[in-house]
Amino acid sequence: MVENEKAFPVKIGLEVHGYLDTVEKLFCMCRTESAERLEIRDSKLENDANSRICPICTGTPGSKPMAANEEAVRKMIQIALVFGSKINMDGLVWQRKHYDWADNPKGYQTTMSGAHAKVNALGGKFKGIEITEIHLEEDPAQWNPDSGRINYNRSGLPLIEIVTEPQFSDSDQVVQWLKSLLLSLSYIKSVRKNAGIKVDVNVSTYGERVEMKNLNSLEKIRKAIDYEIARQLEIVEKLEIRGQKLEEVLPRETRAYDEAKGITIKMRSKEGASDYRFVPCPDLAEMKISKKMVAEIKASMPEMPEVKLERLLKTHNVLESDAKILTRNLELVDFFEALVAEGIDAKKNMAWITVELLRVLNWNKKSLEDEDVDIRPSHLAELIKAVEMGGITTLKGKQIMNDFVPKSFSLKEHKGEISNIDEEAVENLCRQVIDENKHVVDDYRAGKEASLNFLIGAVMRLSERRADFKVVTGVMKRLIGERDDGV
Ligand SMILES: [Zn+2]
Incomplete structure (x- = not known):
């Protein structure tokens, strides 16, 4: 049976959302968290809800977005260049993607994707996986379903969405690829590392594709994919027994990953683009990207x-x-x-x-x-x-380095003695240790070689690691090798 068994056809595609590392938000001049962090390093950022907001990013009636943040556009271009994608230069019309939710005060999200959109860039490849498209969009606010509170600091942050072709075949491959992606994006400093990523994963086997939304850690992504593949496999295996059709049991749908239970749960039948009622945004001009800008960014790519x-x-x-x-x-x-x-x-x-x-x-x-x-x-x-x-010992050097976190210092600023002690001082310390550990010395003389290490260790500690290890070993051997150690 086993040799007749066909390989289970698994196709996995990703939509990766990352926070672009910009100073300001996408359509207003509010600072992003990363900009803020640099300014107030020590303050508690958790308590700063709704501190970086304005009428634009809170969707106040009458407010109009500013032209898209050029820094975000540049970072999007950098990412497109990493993949070798084709960058669309004109005809870029911002779209309103409508949906009603507490995190979305305007009732729509502004994005470069959607039914009628020309996305920012198409095609390209990264580590063997083809890129479908990449585009810019704004992040909604943060809604806490328990407290009902909304934090608009996140509203309007520039996001990059990277869509891949469904070319992955297992969770390992996905996780390794995402790690490489994050590393490469960190090299161009385009994505905020600390903010993490949000990934929508779609898995299809024999049936329609099933999408899992908002997986925000590599571990979750791995578990969700493994669970979903196993779930679909089990359904297919029981298909004949139940007499059902494939499209009935594996329809196109969106599922949520429940981390506590380790399972995926149906959220809704997959929405089509028409459900979002995409329309061009009348408040924003068509975006144009100049060849000069792309050439400039290309020349300065790290x-x-x-x-x-x-x-x-x-x-x-x-x-x-x-x-x-x-x-x-x-x-x-x-x-x-x-x-x-x-x-x-x-x-x-x-x-x-x-x-x-x-x-x-x-x-x-x-x-x-x-x-x-x-x-x-x-x-x-x-x-x-x-x-x-040879001014200080290796051990002392390592000990000084222990104090280099969080802030390093020049040796000139170091308080206390750090330089090597001379052979005479070493000998004095050796004699002191021998004096205080006569039974250990006796053990050594009786043939227990390991006792020597104990004695040398004691001298190194006493010297605060300023004694040279080789010198200590030599002096100690000489002293305890003598019948009369002279003490
Ligand atoms: Zn704002």
């Missing part, structure tokens, strides 16, 4: 992760495994390159970044892109140079 990886291998001669760790995060690879520019030998000192820096950040549950983290490559360079010159 390196994509793969290109950067190749260059790291070539110019810095680093290991591929290290280059992969670095290029997984733009801030980290930028940090690395800044460190090299400070005159640090990349290959020799790689562990200071890929091991030590990441260790300290992870320990503090921080990352380089966090607003409150300020670690300067120049400070780490100074530290590495001091270690290389």
Whole structure:
């Protein structure tokens, strides 16, 4: 039976919504959250509901939208260039997509998609998956169904929607692709990383496509896809027993993923474009994109992760495994390159970044892109140079680095002694440790080699890691190797 079994035909397509990283909203001059974060780093942003609003983004009658934010348009073009999509230059008419919901005070969402729309860009490819289209649209407000409160800070934020062809075949492929996508978009700094993404996933097997809306984490996306494929497979397997037709059991519909239960639930039969009553927005002029603008953006596009990886291998001669760790995060690879520019030998000192820096950040549950983290490559360079010159020990260097989060400092600003202690001081410390641990010394002399490590460790701690490990080992061996240690 097994060999006759046909592969289950799974086709998965995505609609990825990301927040464009702009200073202002799409049709008004209200600040976006990312702009605000930079200004008030320490204030509690959770308590700022409805602090970045105006008559336009709250849909006050009589208000009219301003022309679309050019920064958002530029970022959309950057994304289109990453995919190699065909950018539509004119005939771009904003559409009103009508629906009634508490989060939508105007009764419509302004978008570049819809029944009569010419979308911003068509086609292109990313990591083997074809892109159907990309377009700009505004985000609705945030409605809390429990409290009934509406926060308009989100209303009017510029969103990019990326639609793919249904070319994925399982959840793993989708998650890996989305990770690559987010990394590439972070390299062009086009999408707000902290804001996350919202993804609509459509899955079709034997029947019509089933759409799952608003999945906002990779984990949820994975679980929802796996559940939905299994659900459809089960239905198809029981089809003959029930005597039903495929279109009856797998109709086109929209389902919601219930995270707590781990299942998808039918929300509604899939709406057609006509349900949204798309009409051109009379308040906004046709949008035009000049060739000059596209050429300008093209010329200033930063390196994509793969290109950067190749260059790291070539110019810095680093290991591929290290280059992969670095290029997984733009801030980290930028940090690395800044460190090299400070005159640090990349290959020799790689562990200071890929091991030590990441260790300290992870320990503090921080990352380089966090607003409150300020670690300067120049400070780490100074530290590495001091270690290389032998002025401070590697262990002391690592200990100083522990204090580099959230803010690094110059060694000159470091309070307390940090420089290496000399051999005479080491010997004094060794004698002290021997004196305080006579039984351990006896163990060593009786043949227990491991006791030596204990004694050396004690000296290193006493010296506050300013003693050179090799020197301590040598001195300690010499002292306890003698029958009469002279104490
Ligand atoms: Zn506004």
